[in-house]
Structure formats: structure tokens, C-alpha cells
Amino acid sequence: MSVARAERLVNLVLCLLSTRQYLSAERIRSIVPGYADAPSDDAFFRTFERDKTELRELGIPLEVGRNKVDDPVDGYRIARRDYELGEIDLEPDEAAAVALAVRLWDSPELTGAAHGALLKLRAAGVDVDESAPTAVESKVRTTEPAFGPLLAAVQAGQAVSFDYRKHNPVEVRARELEPWGVVSWRGRWYVVGHDRERSAPRCFRLSRVVGEVRKVGRPGQVHRPDDVDLLRFVASSSGEPQVSPxxxxxxxxxxxxxxxxxxxxxxxxxxxxxxxxxxxxxxxxxxxxxxxxxxxxxxxxxxxxxxxxxxxxxxxxxxxxxxxxxxxxxxxxxxxxxxx
Structure with missing residues (x-):
């Protein structure tokens, strides 16, 4: 989903939640940011129909009705009683899952709500440990160009070669790897696999891959060993100790x-x-x-x-x-x- 479409859907939900009356499509078009840019009436109604379908698929209860019997067209609203959740009683393991989700919320808009959720859990007598180790890493970013080709190679079971930049000393060397998986550790992406040059398992940071990732050999020739924990391997071999605040x-x-x-x-x-x-x-x-x-x-x-x-x-x-x-x-x- 594009950013513009996501923002428009959020604006639409906020608009329909903030009113008790049914709002007509034309009224929504005039007050919800994102609809006024439609080049024609047909373009607006097509966009609005797609957005209504999207909301229903997301499970948002969209009501259709008229404020008066003699209103010429139907209107739309979202009833808070159907949209908002009731009281939730969480088990300790469920509360831990919520705490994990809080750690993944990185945007300033969500940080306050995340910490508010933790306060409510603790007020309910649930002990939530935010510092507990987990296999899920926060601050995941996939902007590295090598991410897509390496992930495709892992899925295809195909070896790859690429140029890799070392930082000390600074040099670029060719690597040939049988990739087992791509994982995130402490906010960075790594590929783990068997380094053919060294004849040993190695991990490489994706941000240091230079240029294109090249396929080597036929698909289906690379198999990940069953006893390899990729995340643990990266943590032990990346040379990055636990960072103090x-x-x-x-x-x-x-x-x-x-x-x-x-x-x-x-x-x-x-x-x-x-x-x-x-x-x-x-x-x-x-x-x-x-x-x-x-x-x-x-x-x-x-x-x-x-x-x-x-x-x-x-x-x-x-x-x-x-x-x-x-x-x-x-x-x-x-x-x-x-x-x-």
C-alpha cells in the first residue's frame, strides 16, 4: 500500500469515527484529505469504492444509512461501539507478546501509546520485562539493495557472489557464498551462509555489499543445516557486543x-x-x-x-x-x- 493511500484511509477512519451522523460521499470528498485531488467525479467514486472495500477487508465496521428519511443519498459512519475493543484480560505470556510489540514501535507517534500500554499492564499486576532477549529485532530496515537478491537466493537455494567492503583495513574483496538465510541483528541486516573461499560458515552485513549480487550455479543446490541458529550465529560472530545505553x-x-x-x-x-x-x-x-x-x-x-x-x-x-x-x-x- 502506498503512503498516500494509507494516509487517506487513516484520515477516512478518523473522519467517520468523529461523527454520529451519516456523511455522504460528496461531504467526505470535501473534508477528508486525499480525495480533493481526484481529477474527476468518476475518479473520486472509483477511489472511494476501493477504500470502502479496503476498510471492510480490514474488519472495520462501516455503516451505511441516512440521517433522515428524505435524504437523497446514503451516508457512511463508523460506530465507536463496534470499532473499539472492550476490556482485555491478558495472560502473562500474552502480555509479554504485547511488550515485544512495544519494542518494535519506533515512530514518535506510537512511542507514547506503547509506553502507555506497558503502564496499564503493570497497573494490572502483570510483570513485563522489556529487556528480556528475543529473537525479534526492532528497527528493521530493508533499504540495502542486496536484500532482495540475497533473500531470493536463499529461497531458491542458489549460491551467490558479490563484492564486499571491509572496514579495517578498508578494501573490497569478492566473496562466493552459499546463503542459508537473511536475518536482522541490532538493526542491521546480515546474510549467513557457507563461505566457499574460507570453507567455513560466515556472516556478511548487507550494507557493506558493493554492487550487484550475482547468481552462481543452479537453484536447489544450497541447503541450510538443521542445527544452525542464524540469529545466534550473527550475534556471536558479528563482533558487536551488547551495547550499554x-x-x-x-x-x-x-x-x-x-x-x-x-x-x-x-x-x-x-x-x-x-x-x-x-x-x-x-x-x-x-x-x-x-x-x-x-x-x-x-x-x-x-x-x-x-x-x-x-x-x-x-x-x-x-x-x-x-x-x-x-x-x-x-x-x-x-x-x-x-x-x-
């Missing part, structure tokens, strides 16, 4: 105001003859702060943790190789000063 940075004097806003100065230090402060910053998701910190260039240096320092270096190297500079978005900050 505390991040230690060096920031040059008179620089990095956005970093200093949420940080605590712990000591003075010079780096390459440049005076500055060593600061500590609490980040809920340190792995995803690399782009923000890299935007400060030489004015900020990550001291701890090492995984974040490596991620920042990779961003800076990528920026130096390409014409586009990195954006520097400010992270969302909770009321207690913890940035996300």
Missing part, C-alpha cells in the same frame, strides 16, 4: 551544541592538540545514532562503545566517497532526557 564522546570546545544539550561533561581532554570535553550521553538506541553523530564531523569523536565508533567511521568514509553529505537529524528525546 551510556555513550562516551569527545566534543571540541565551542562545538557540538546539539550533543552537549543532552550530555554530561565528565573530564577535559585534548585530541590531536584540539581541546575539548569528554561527555556521557544516554541513548536508548545507540546503534542508530551514528548518522546524527557523524554529522558533527571532526568536532565529535565516539570513545565508547566501539560498535558505535565503527558505525560513525563508516558513515564518514561513505560521505567522503560520495557527493552527498550526511543529514544531521535531532533525535527524539523523552522527558527524562534520554534520546532515541
Amino acid at each position: 551510556a555513550v562516551k564522546l569527545w566534543v571540541a570546545d565551542g562545538r557540538g551544541a546539539g550533543l552537549r544539550r543532552w550530555a554530561t561533561v565528565v573530564e577535559r581532554r585534548e585530541v590531536d592538540g584540539v581541546p575539548g570535553d569528554v561527555v556521557e550521553l544516554e541513548l536508548a538506541y545507540p546503534d542508530t545514532a551514528a548518522g546524527w553523530i557523524a554529522g558533527y564531523g571532526a568536532d565529535a569523536l565516539v570513545l565508547e562503545p566501539d560498535v558505535l565508533a565503527k558505525a560513525v567511521r563508516e558513515r564518514l568514509l561513505a560521505a567522503a566517497e560520495g557527493p552527498e553529505w550526511l543529514a544531521r537529524p535531532e533525535p527524539a528525546v523523552e522527558g527524562n532526557g534520554v534520546a532515541r
